[in-house]
Amino acid sequence: MPSCSVNRFEQALRKHGRGELAAERLDTLQVNVGRLCNQVCRHCHVDAGPHQTGADVNMGPEVAAIVERVVRSGAVRVLDLTGGAPELNPSFRRLVEAARDAGVHVMDRCNLSVLLQPGQEDLAAFLADRRVEVVASLPFYRRDRTDRQRGAGVFDQSLLGLRRLNELGYGSRDDLRLNLVYNPTGAFLPGDQHALEREFRRELTDGLGIAFHQLFCITNMPIARFAEWLHRSGNYESYMAVLANAFNPAALEGLMCRNLISVAPDGTLHDCDFNQMLGLPVSAHVPRHIREFDSAVLARRPVVTDSHCLGCTAGAGSSCGGAVT
Amino acid sequence: MQDPYYRREHLAQFSAIGESRPDLAEKFFAYYGAVMGEGTLSAREKSLIALAVAHAIQCPYCIDAYTKGSLESGADLEQMTEAVHVATAIRGGASLVHGLQMRGHHDQLSM
Numbered sequence A: 001m002p003s004c005s006v007n008r009f010e011q012a013l014r015k016h017g018r019g020e021l022a023a024e025r026l027d028t029l030q031v032n033v034g035r036l037c038n039q040v041c042r043h044c045h046v047d048a049g050p051h052q053t054g055a056d057v058n059m060g061p062e063v064a065a066i067v068e069r070v071v072r073s074g075a076v077r078v079l080d081l082t083g084g085a086p087e088l089n090p091s092f093r094r095l096v097e098a099a100r101d102a103g104v105h106v107m108d109r110c111n112l113s114v115l116l117q118p119g120q121e122d123l124a125a126f127l128a129d130r131r132v133e134v135v136a137s138l139p140f141y142r143r144d145r146t147d148r149q150r151g152a153g154v155f156d157q158s159l160l161g162l163r164r165l166n167e168l169g170y171g172s173r174d175d176l177r178l179n180l181v182y183n184p185t186g187a188f189l190p191g192d193q194h195a196l197e198r199e200f201r202r203e204l205t206d207g208l209g210i211a212f213h214q215l216f217c218i219t220n221m222p223i224a225r226f227a228e229w230l231h232r233s234g235n236y237e238s239y240m241a242v243l244a245n246a247f248n249p250a251a252l253e254g255l256m257c258r259n260l261i262s263v264a265p266d267g268t269l270h271d272c273d274f275n276q277m278l279g280l281p282v283s284a285h286v287p288r289h290i291r292e293f294d295s296a297v298l299a300r301r302p303v304v305t306d307s308h309c310l311g312c313t314a315g316a317g318s319s320c321g322g323a324v325t
Numbered sequence B: 001m002q003d004p005y006y007r008r009e010h011l012a013q014f015s016a017i018g019e020s021r022p023d024l025a026e027k028f029f030a031y032y033g034a035v036m037g038e039g040t041l042s043a044r045e046k047s048l049i050a051l052a053v054a055h056a057i058q059c060p061y062c063i064d065a066y067t068k069g070s071l072e073s074g075a076d077l078e079q080m081t082e083a084v085h086v087a088t089a090i091r092g093g094a095s096l097v098h099g100l101q102m103r104g105h106h107d108q109l110s111m
C-alpha cells in the first residue's frame, strides 16, 4: 500500500504552517479493558465478541490494580472506560468505584444491549448510583440500517437499554448524562452534528419517547477493518482525499490526544484509542506503560501521528466527544 | 486531447468555472451555499430534494454529490429511494397529464 508510506497528516500540518502535534495537558485516562463483548458487529474495529475471552486481549486484575492506583492518585479528572463491552470485564465495577471515591468523573462507552444481558440486570442501577456518564453507541436512528450494521434485533435491544436508562433518570437529569454516538456507515463524513442531533431527536425523542442529552458525531477512521473495507471496495484513495480536503486547522485545538492518554489491556500507553488499535504506542521519550505513569511528563508529550489522523481533523473535527469545533 | 464529456473529476473541479467571470461564479456559489444550508427545511430534507431533482434532470454529478450529501445529513437508502420515486412519479405524471392535450387534439380532429 504505497499510501501508507507518507504521513499525510504531517503534510497537511506543514501545509498550514503548523508544527508537530503535542499534548497540552492530561485530563482523561481512557482505558480499554479488552475485547470481550456480547455483540459481534460487522464494522467492529477491535474484532470484539463473546469469543474474545483470552487473557491476552482482556485486562487482567494486575494491570487493573495499577490503573486503580493511578485513578486514586488524583492524576486525572476523567476515567473513560471502553472495550469491547467494558462492563463485562470483572474489574469494571471496581475501577468505577475507585474513580468515584476519588471524585473522578467516569464515562462508560456502552453498547446498550449489555444492560439486558443475564447477570447484568443491576448494571443500569449501578451506573446511575455512581453517576457514571453513559456514552452509548447507536449507529443510526432507524431499525433497518442499525440492524444491518450491528446484527438483527440490535435496534430493539438498544431501545430497551435506552428505556431502562431513561427510567432511572438518564437523559433528563443533569447528573445522569446520556450521550449518543453516531458514526457514518460508509465512506462518507458525518454531516453537521447539530443538524443530525435534530434528526435523532425527531425520531427517538418525538417518535419513540427516548430522552438523551447530546449526539456526538464521529468520523470513521481509515484504520483496521474499516481501512480493509475501503481498500476492498476501491474507496480508499477517494476517502483519504475527502479527509485531506476537509482538513480544518481549527480542529487541532480540540483533538483528544492533546488531553487524553489511552491505556491498552496490557497496560501499554497510547496517544488515543485509534493509535492503540494500530499498535502505535506513545513516543519512546516518555513512559510507555501504566506502571511508569507520570502525568507531568505525559501531559507534555509529543503525539505520534500518521495519515489516519486526518480523520480527526476533517470538517468539524472528530474526537471521542464528537465534533470539536 | 481528453474527451471532455462527463468526467468524474469535473465535480471536484467545479470551481474552475470561476476562472472566467469570477464575479458571476462567486454570486452563484454564495447563493448555492445559502440555499442548501439549514433553514426551515433541514439539511436532510434539502439533500433529498436535491437528490430527487438530480434524477429528474439526470445529472450524474448531482446524483454523485447528493447521494453522499443525503447520507452525510442522516438520510438512509429507503428515504433516498422514496425521493427518486417522487421524481419518477412527477416526471411520469407530467407526461401522462399531457395525455389530456392529446385527447383534446384527438377530439378536435375526430368526427
Ligand code: SF4
Residues within 6 Å of the ligand: A037, A038, A039, A040, A041, A043, A044, A045, A046, A047, A048, A049, A083, A084, A085, A111
Ligand atoms: S458493540 Fe462495540 S465493541 Fe462490541 S462488537 Fe459492536 S462495535 Fe465491537
Ligand code: SF4
Residues within 6 Å of the ligand: A255, A256, A257, A258, A271, A272, A273, A274, A275, A303, A304, A305, A306, A308, A309, A310, A312
Ligand atoms: S488519531 Fe489519535 S493521535 Fe491522531 S489526531 Fe486523532 S486523536 Fe490524535
